Amino acid sequence: MQERPSLPPSAARRPALVLRIGQALLVAAALLFGAMATASAVPIRKLEWSYIAPDPLATTQQSTGESRTPFDLPLRWSSVEGSPLHTVAMRMHFQLSAVPDRTWAVLLSHTSEGGRFSVNGHFIGAIAAESATRHVSWRRPQLLAIDAPMLVEGDNELLIETSYGPGSHALAGIEVGPMSELWNQYALQFVLEYVWTWIGATIALLTALVFGALWWRRREAISKLLALAALCWIVYCAAWLVEIIPPEYRLWVRLAGMTAMAAFSATLAVTLMRLSSLSRRREEWLIWAYAALGPVLSLASSMGADPYLSLSWQPGLILIIAIAAGVGLYRRTQGLVAPHPLVLIAAVILLLAALIDFGSVARLINFEGTPAMNFAGPLMLAALATPLVDGFIKILREAEAARAELETRVREREQLLKRNFERLRASERVTVEAQERQRIMQDMHDGLGSQLMSSLMLVERGAVSNEQFAQILRESIDDMRLAIDALAAEDADLAAALGNLRFRMEPRLRAAGMELTWDARRLPEEIGLHPDVVLPILRIVQEALTNALKHSRARAVRVTLAVEGSGEAQSLDIRVADNGRGIAEERVGGRGLLNMRNRAQKIGAQLKLETAPNVGTTVHLRARIGPISPSTRPQQTVLNTQAIIERARQQ
């Protein structure tokens, strides 16, 4: 059973109006390649078609066709599912005014068929053609060389012997010309029509990866739809790019391509709606259902319904996209939420491409070549990605701006804090200095000042000898030394200050025949105390030693220093013991002892006096020296110079 191919409606080699996506690209690339079809190349417009008896192709050298049917090129035909392999011979003629001196070639463009090629009976090459074990559908152009001597002056015949099975077939552009010219054309077509689809698939792959990853992390609907559309496009491209497969897979590949295109269209329509803020479940489901209809029917009919589907179902898909895009355009003109202008432009281009492809399939227009969708699809994906990437960049910028602002604020706050801190430090320093001045002044009043004052009174009264006067001055100097020892460092070391006291007192005690024993074994290496505390302690110990020196008539004086406990409970224990005659009852309340008690009280220490006639006297001072608490700090007393002078006068 044989069937005749239907005739193409027009024989024009190129459509008059090329509404072709990437035309500008083509022109630019053509300029780049530096050559287009030239005058010397001969396009072939007619062929003679004859069926060959069921002989295998390989054994056929010359056609014995009894009926040669003329056809115009480009030629499209299809063979229904289940029909057997047909073997045909196609003869084409071209005229030469002279035998060329260069190698010539045959360029096959937009031709799905392979076969054996001969010129004037000379075999020039074979391209894989359909057979029982393979289905062939070339997507790339083919170029075959013709040796110049094979050509003759006048009429030349190009013979193609080939086979075809079920499915649609195309024999569009066949051109004969000098190899040097056709080669450029061939290379250009190869890149634009074949390689471009690979590039489109690559773009889709990247889009799918980026937005798939984005969706994986963010679960954002638009990213998911875009990734899905890109995925569909990859499948579509893969199906389209398959040129040779075992026949049993042919239908599945076709189904996959069809399904992918349907899913791409539906996804696109849904995306456009979502971008218009129209997220309607029912409509979306309808779109998906309609998209699924084609593949389902196709599968159900074992692809038998395909030719009808491409004319009835496919326009529906185009219509759906057109409605979605139209809504988007309308909303944009109304200033409502709408897809990005780039997306709308790409959608319009895609629709045009779809219409061209539909027109070509339906033979409404004469357009030969790679489906325009192959150009428009990646464009659409890129256009959809652009606003998303824009948004992403915008968010990044906002985040950066926010961070910069935060940094500025933190810096400002830091500087404010620093200024405040410095101000605080300055005022603290002023306060400390003022306190220090206060303390030194008070000390001069209480100690040296009052001492000098009372001495002055005595001297004025003429009641002192030179000897006594020297003694008074010496005591004044001693008192000053105590103050200096106490002030020696920021944190006075009590042990060292007491040691200094010992060094001063020891020679005097020795001169008076007293043995001084100094026991500092239970002192830590260093006792850092505030001068406010150190000075009273030094004065008490000096007073005790001076008392012993002046009044006790002792043979030996023993000073025992110890620190006991630790932390809060740390306390200093000082004993000054002599073995003298003791202090008489009536003198226990004397001024020197009273002074000692007052000083002890000021620093929150306990002072005990043990005295017994002819046994000796022990002054026992016990002071807490744990971390300084406000209660242990001496109270600030108001300076009253007048009172000091009065007190001195009364003595």
Added chain:
Amino acid sequence: MSADQISIIIVEDEPEFRRRFAQIIDGEPTMRLAGVAANKREAQVLIDREDFDVMLIDLGLPDGTGIDLIRSVSQRKPDVDIMVVTVFGDEQHVVSSIEAGATGYILKDSTPADVISCIRLLRAGGSPVSPVVARSVLRAIRSRMGGAGTSGASAPARSPNAENNPLSARETEILQLLAKGMSFNEIGEILGISPHTVTAHIKKIYRKLAVHSRGEAVYEASQMGLLKT
């Protein structure tokens, strides 16, 4: 005058004290007064002209501080003992003098016997020290070791850092005992050495402090670009 007499110069601006120190030395047969100066300028002339063993110097001179004189003498005449005359024996004056190269100090109101014995101690290779000064020397050493400023006082005693600490363990121990108010005799007993050895240790410590501070000054000067290396 005999060769084994100790020759002494006095740099003191107050006439009363100058006279007093001169009298004390004149009254001591083993010592000889080589000259007196009342200010830095005179002192410089005297230092250049005279050979002497001991320099008694007051820090507060009318034409500047005596610290410079101490530094130049200690560098040019390392055999000379420099003794600072101070009113209170307070740590600030004494320690900066030691750092400049002084190996002794004496209080202005010391008895003649004290003055004589202190000079003898110096010539015998020893140095005097009071507990507060001992403590200050310890602090000075520590602050240099740790580079932690001068606030080493309130910090607990750190273990001596062998690299930066110029003092031996024994020297540190002696200073610590002195700072607690122990006498040379007591320290000698505790450590099983003579009191004289204790004072010799002190002198060694003073010298180390001076050398150390000099090195530090040179280092700081080179850091500031004052010296060409």
